[in-house]
Amino acid sequence: MLVRARALISAGHPGPSVAITALVALLAALSGSRGGDFALAVTAMLAGQLSIGWSNDAADARRDAAAGRRDKPVVTGAVSVRAVWVAAVAALVTALSLGLALGVPTALLLAVVVGAGWVYNLGAKATTASGLMYILGFGPLPAYAASALPGQPLPQWYATAAAALVGLGGHFANVLPDLAADRATGVAGLPQRVGARWGPGAVRASALILLLSASVLLLFASGGHPVAWVGLGVAALLAVIAALGTGRVPFAAAFGIAAVDVVLLVVVGYAQA
Template sequence: MRFRKQRGPALSLALACHPVPTAAMTVAVTGAAALSGRSGPECLLVAAAVLTGQLTIGWINDVVDRERDRRVGRPDKPVALGWVEPGTVTFAVAVAVLLVIPLSLSNGTAAGLAHLAAVLAAWLYDLYLKQTVLSWLPFAVGFGLVPAFLSYGGLGGGLHGAPPTLTMTALAALLGVGLHFLAALPDLVEDNETGVRNLPLRIALRTGAPRLLWISTAYTAVVAVAIVIAALTVGLRR
């Protein structure tokens, strides 16, 4: 997403949350909840929890990266462009955190804790791990916890459901790693200029970005197909 005309604070907040991946993650997890047999109200609760968590992840990312984004002249970063104050975004994060905790736990205690742990993993990526060779780890952990969020989920607090299958957990974690590479590839030049030495950049410097793109795309597609097959055979819950 690229934009140049200055926006107001409210729209700038919306643009700073990384709206495309935020929406994609919310729709994907909600769709998975529906396919796993969750009721309409439960799916709405899943969507609310995931959306709120994703908002915090996107906002923290833009606040933390504002100096790097400004240095490379990113035209699609409202915080770096000065359209919205970092303090305003930080306040929005605080409000969203106050919402995501009860929303997550309203899906069930175990499910809620799994979702909050996934959000925490993404925060650690934003705050530090994205600059290191361990940049893949929060994605593996975060996506690996999604099956637990779905399999333990129910309406209201308490214990619901059953543990996820190890197959679905492992495949979800592997999918997260693939998506990390695909998400990082468009920013490799900027990351190299600003010293963000994540794992995709380190590998791309050895293999070349085009080759890494093909490998990452093929890997992610294979894992996605494996998840569909596992869902139809092994299932989500043990």
């Protein structure tokens, strides 16, 4: 039972799920969100992200088996595809229910973020719309965090734009280790098409430009705040690591840049007064 539970948790992509949830929690907490609404918002986001992870492994079960992905629990048989689908749907319902408890705006924002992940998993990942799904999956995160604040203020435009740039840059960074496997299994999303036409170097360069653009945007929005300059320097270093790294290093570096940008958003102010 414990082995199956571990396998099920692993199928939910706990690393990215917790990382994205932590970024939202940090953004809300540093802006003063506390109490029940904060806890509900964080729990709803975690459930939503886990539902994306589970639906990904369930939808990709045959493709992962064909690619010999022994790191996937559904491929090794440690957990059944049916169990993963059940977990995905249960987590989705839980997420949306918790979001609705915070209000219709919060629930709608969460539906966009999580819905984009599901649409990506169910087919958009193999089309040029894959990039759009990452934009929709990350762009609304500042608005979602702001919805946990008193009065549910709207986000500044640059907060949404920066989050979308980080999401799209993360998409390009995330596919770098899997370009060959994606080509073999017919996954032809936006980054894969860029790689097929201009080579892996173009995918790395795109990730670097997109990720750094978010930090540059926040630097300008801050009016040249000293902390923003420091943040840009750290982001530049992480972007280089993302561009030169192998395996999952690029995606980890992209999350590092996202964390830096969260701090910058708090310094600049991401919610309208």
